[in-house]
Amino acid sequence: MKYNPVTQADLAFFRDLLPGRVFAGEEISTDYDHDEMTEYGHFLPEAVLQALTAEEVSAVLKYCNEHLIPVTPRGAGTGLCGGCVAIHGGIVLSTEKMKKVLEVDTRNMTATVEPGVLLMEFPKSLEGTGLFYPPDPGEKTATMGGNAMTNAGGMRAVRYGVTRDYVLGMQVALADGSIMELGGKTVKTSSGYSLIDLMIGSEGTLGFLTRLTVKLVPEPKVNLSLLMPFDDLDACIDAVPRILACGCEPTAVEFMEREVIRCAETYLGKQFPDTSADAYLLVRLDGASQEALQPAMDTLTDLALSLGARDVLLADTDERKESIWNARGAFLEAIKGSTSTMDECDVVVPRDTIAAFVRRMLEIGQAQGILIRCFGHAGDGNLHIYVCRDDLPEDAWKQKVSAVMEQLYAAAREMRGEVSGEHGIGHAKRQFLRESVGDRQMELMRGIKRAFDPNGILNPGKVI
Numbered sequence: 001m002k003y004n005p006v007t008q009a010d011l012a013f014f015r016d017l018l019p020g021r022v023f024a025g026e027e028i029s030t031d032y033d034h035d036e037m038t039e040y041g042h043f044l045p046e047a048v049l050q051a052l053t054a055e056e057v058s059a060v061l062k063y064c065n066e067h068l069i070p071v072t073p074r075g076a077g078t079g080l081c082g083g084c085v086a087i088h089g090g091i092v093l094s095t096e097k098m099k100k101v102l103e104v105d106t107r108n109m110t111a112t113v114e115p116g117v118l119l120m121e122f123p124k125s126l127e128g129t130g131l132f133y134p135p136d137p138g139e140k141t142a143t144m145g146g147n148a149m150t151n152a153g154g155m156r157a158v159r160y161g162v163t164r165d166y167v168l169g170m171q172v173a174l175a176d177g178s179i180m181e182l183g184g185k186t187v188k189t190s191s192g193y194s195l196i197d198l199m200i201g202s203e204g205t206l207g208f209l210t211r212l213t214v215k216l217v218p219e220p221k222v223n224l225s226l227l228m229p230f231d232d233l234d235a236c237i238d239a240v241p242r243i244l245a246c247g248c249e250p251t252a253v254e255f256m257e258r259e260v261i262r263c264a265e266t267y268l269g270k271q272f273p274d275t276s277a278d279a280y281l282l283v284r285l286d287g288a289s290q291e292a293l294q295p296a297m298d299t300l301t302d303l304a305l306s307l308g309a310r311d312v313l314l315a316d317t318d319e320r321k322e323s324i325w326n327a328r329g330a331f332l333e334a335i336k337g338s339t340s341t342m343d344e345c346d347v348v349v350p351r352d353t354i355a356a357f358v359r360r361m362l363e364i365g366q367a368q369g370i371l372i373r374c375f376g377h378a379g380d381g382n383l384h385i386y387v388c389r390d391d392l393p394e395d396a397w398k399q400k401v402s403a404v405m406e407q408l409y410a411a412a413r414e415m416r417g418e419v420s421g422e423h424g425i426g427h428a429k430r431q432f433l434r435e436s437v438g439d440r441q442m443e444l445m446r447g448i449k450r451a452f453d454p455n456g457i458l459n460p461g462k463v464i
Contacts, residue, residue: 115145
């Protein structure tokens with residue numbers, strides 16, 4: 001597709017429409033030319049527009065569609081696959097000022113928000129209601145809209161599910177500027193094709209999200225965490241299916257290696273409760289009271305010890321829980337701070353193949369002579385793998401990281417896995433998506449894209 005550059009006449013139109021919220025040339029902050037993975041390049045847009053309303057978004061899209069100007073939707077820019085950068089130029093249309101919580105409906109147990117509401121700010125709107133929003137991605141500065149457009153998961157997905165399971169309604173502006181309402185407050189429907197499910201995870205390639213209605217659930221009264229150190233990596237990973245099948249219904253089952261924990265200690269300047277073992281499982285339980293959780297805690301303790309855990313450490317106070325979960329939440333930034341640059345792999349595999357995949361990952365790293373750090377959501381098979389450059393020269397780094405990525409994604413395909421568990425495809429993982437799903441699925445996806453966006457202006461170069 002051939003796009004038109006942004007002209008002075010275009011900028012004049014945008015400035016009339018969005019006074020004080022249009023930036024061009026040297027006015028554009030370099031923050032807009034990348035996401036969190038700067039390894040995937042820097043792409044400065046020709047203009048940045050900050051919308052306040054759905055009507056403004058609609059007018060911008062209608063104009064850009066008529067003038068063949070590409071539009072890149074952007075929330076907080078916390079993505080990890082280049083999904084919110086303007087690789088074809090044009091404009092970045094930002095939701096950073098669309099930050100209102102429009103309604104908390106306690107009777108229907110829903111909340112309606114604008115797309116720019118930050119995940120870490122949203123819980124404040126629910127205080128005192130007895131309700132909470134279960135999706136819990138590690139990056140709390142991400143937006144609710146960005147989470148919906150990537151179908152973000154997080155640490156509580158084992159018990160509660162992912163973002164898709166909580167999106168009930170959307171208002172979406174299509175490429176031609178028309179505004180479409182999808183879903184609402186009903187908790188189920190069997191009314192034709194599920195267009196809302198197509199939108200979720202589409203990374204802004206099918207429509208521009210302007211409003212979101214999400215399901216809430218009763219907040220658990222108590223939670224506690226169990227930290228299980230293992231001297232043997234295989235025993236640690238092999239324990240996961242047994243833990244999930246024991247009937248205790250854990251909220252989270254996280255896997256971490258000692259070296260990643262040490263990175264987090266350095267990054268945070270705080271000590272982790274235990275760094276003596278090679279690998280760890282972190283299990284969270286939610287319930288009505290600590291007494292109600294005691295049987296599950298006893299079962300998990302006995303099971304973990306029988307499966308090779310050195311010990312089971314209980315975190316039942318706020319201080320103890322924070323010392324563990326703050327470290328877990330800092331892993332990405334800690335690894336990033338420990339190396340010169342890195343590339344990431346976000347595969348998801350069946351839970352019974354996690355151990356085999358981790359072993360294969362280690363073999364690949366050793367064969368290539370490159371450091372690979374790993375942690376992730378062992379409870380749902382979603383591993384976060386980071387290939388670290390350290391002091392490798394540029395040519396050697398490019399060659400090695402390319403070979404490592406090819407082999408990691410090939411291993412995931414062999415084990416019936418998928419390219420991305422929760423970070424999305426963006427522009428960086430398109431090649432691996434094609435290899436994973438095949439030509440027929442890619443053809444169908446492109447057909448869906450053409451139906452929603454015939455001129456291809458919405459986030460071009462992403463996903464497909």
